[in-house]
Amino acid sequence: MKPAKGSQKKPGQPGFVRIISGQWRGRRLPVADVTGLRPTTDRVKETLFNWLMHDIAGSSVLDCFSGSGSLAFEALSRYASYACLIEKDLAQSKRLKALLSSLSASQAEVINTDCLRYLAQPAQRQYQIVLVDPPFRQQLAIACCQLLEQHGWLAEDALIYLETEKELSLAGIPANWRLIKESIAGQLAYRLWARQSAAGSSD
Template sequence: MARSSSRKQSPQPLSQLRIIGGQWRGRKLQFAQVEGLRPTGDRLRETLFNWLQFYLPGAHCLDLFAGSGALGLEALSRGAASVDFIELNPQAARTLKQQLQLLEATDGQVHNCRATDFLSDAGKPYDIVFVDPPFADDLWQESLSALAGQLSQGALIYIETPRNNLLSPPPSWSPIKEKRAGQVCMRLYSNSPTHSAEY
């Protein structure tokens, strides 16, 4: 779900990802091979969507650094009401639009812009947010701060970082889940104090 710079680049070859659950289970989709794009692997996605399974149906989701769209597409496949995909790289955004058209997924919208620009004028609250920026760009804190006014009550925020990366989420957020796998750390937070941690 990563982003590269906005400089013009020659079209790159396409790679594939597989949707692992829901109505499109097993469908193979293409994504652009652009610098910094790092789709969340099948195992990590399976863990994440096991965490989210009871919250996804009818949820309005935000895939903040969409890249391949793996997280947002998986959410739509599993019953999310809508997903906004935010992707800065033009080729990656274009390819993601094509994949949504192939799936006839009218509840997914791709926005080719910077994540912080989108958040400054999003205009609606989200129930589930995926935050998985390019690891090299160190955009976590900037993104978490910008999210504050765009969350519904009880929203869930998934954050993927390098294994030992430190985060300072807003003090009102509660940690729900955390898992380390290889060089990646997966974290799930809620902005509701009623959720309890389940490490």
């Protein structure tokens, strides 16, 4: 597990992620020591939510590979109207539900399932902000982006955050997504895309 900066995590012991701003500012949320769990660092998370500063309040948020829940909890703290957290690991999904309950966050739900399988079905609702931070080097990121577009999960003007290994090819990103923000931190790349309608993407 790659702990968040400042998490004070010792090997084999739980760490925590910190909510940076909003109604739960300063709260520390425990993170279990689960293989492959890689919470977004505070520095990257702060940059992301600076990018989303004018869009997060009142938005519907889909957290595709929720993991620690760090990004979804930050969005909810900053007054997102609703968040759906998709988490494949059963024990981790139970932890996320318990954390939501401890924060009285009734405007969120956790779905315990495989993310790509879930997104391969017709969309049950459309989201204005989508967070895509999958395990690295498992060919999940681009497949997730394609399913989001193909099955109608995105609002017309959706913003999509993508955090990946920096060497990942972006060749399969949907043609109607426009890259608006991008940065590199060590071995990872993080980007923000703006979706354009099919009519607008031909310009």
